[in-house]
Amino acid sequence: MDNELNFLSRKAGFNTALRHFRQVTRYVGDVQNGKNIADLLNLSLDEGEIQRDQVKPIISSLVVDKFGYSYRSYNLRQTIEDPGKIITALESWGKIQLLMLYFSPQAGLFVINPKADEQWEQAVPLMKDELVVVYAGPVGDEDTGKAVLDAAVEDLIKLLGGETVPVRKEFTSPDKPRPAAPQKAAASVQAQSAPKAAAPAAGGGKKRMTPRYGVLVTNELFHNGNVESWKRVIESYRAKYPGLDVLIWYDNEKINDINTLFKWGKVKHGTPIMISVVGDDIKDVSKLQKYLFEGASPRFEVFLKGAVNRTLDLF
Secondary structure (H helix, E strand, O other), X not given: OOOOOHHHHOHHHHHHHHHHHHHHHHHHHHHHOXXXXXXXXXXXXXXXXXXXXXXXXXXXXXXXXXXXXXXXXXXXXXXXXXXXXXXXXXXXXXXXXXXXXXXXXXXXXXXXXXXXXXXXXXXXXXXOOOEEEEEEEEOOOOOOOHHHHHHHHHHHHHHHOOOOOXXXXXXXXXXXXXXXXXXXXXXXXXXXXXXXXXXXXOOOOOOEEOOOEEEEOOOOEOOHHHHHHHHHHHHHHHHXXXXXXXXXXXXXXXXXXXXXXXXXXXXXXXXXXXXXXXXXXXXXXXXXXXXXXXXOOOOHHHHHOOOOOOOOOOO
């Protein structure tokens, strides 16, 4: 049986573990001072201080084990495109610290402070039936009972499902505003006095998802030729940008296999098909839209020329 601690015997492994422990220790003090762990984690991801695979171990050891947050996993009962009502409902929850993890099969893990609209923007739309884990804890060193935290988790889940919840005095703290989220400018002060860290490994940055863009079908029917042209356009895009992916929706349903939806006669002239792009460094979305529009038009055959197995050089 392999020793699970073998990686510590190497200098690189030991230094990686040491950086992780130092970062977690810094978070402990910040959370005790009333800062939100989602704000801290997202800032660290942006700055390259941690990698995305460190997020779940940090939350498990810090949020669950040390600070005793209540939590529950939940499969969304509806797609969330506009979180405005949820954010508004949470504005008065000054005694409750909230955290959400959203697991997108395409884009990966998103860490969200549900009171912060800019953190929703990186993840929306949150799709029906996909997994979220909701956490609720005390703000700073306040003595908030487990029953209150459990109730906060359940109320947030109701809000995610489109329900309304009462304003509970156990959640509100009008005289104590929520501490401001950490800013990158503040982090740079520390960076000036610290040795420059090695550049993070590729793929460690925070993935984003663009809004959905409509591509109007102008062919009489969206038939097999249109399907094949879309496949070749998307294949070309992915070949140029292997870190990016193209998501497709029709009638508010996410489509995992184009062939299962785009059958003869189902998608008609004048119908919009929605697309979005996910990845770390999103590029050429407008060009992608233009090619997909052509692929949904009577001019689709331009993308079917050449050898079947040849990837088009479009981007």
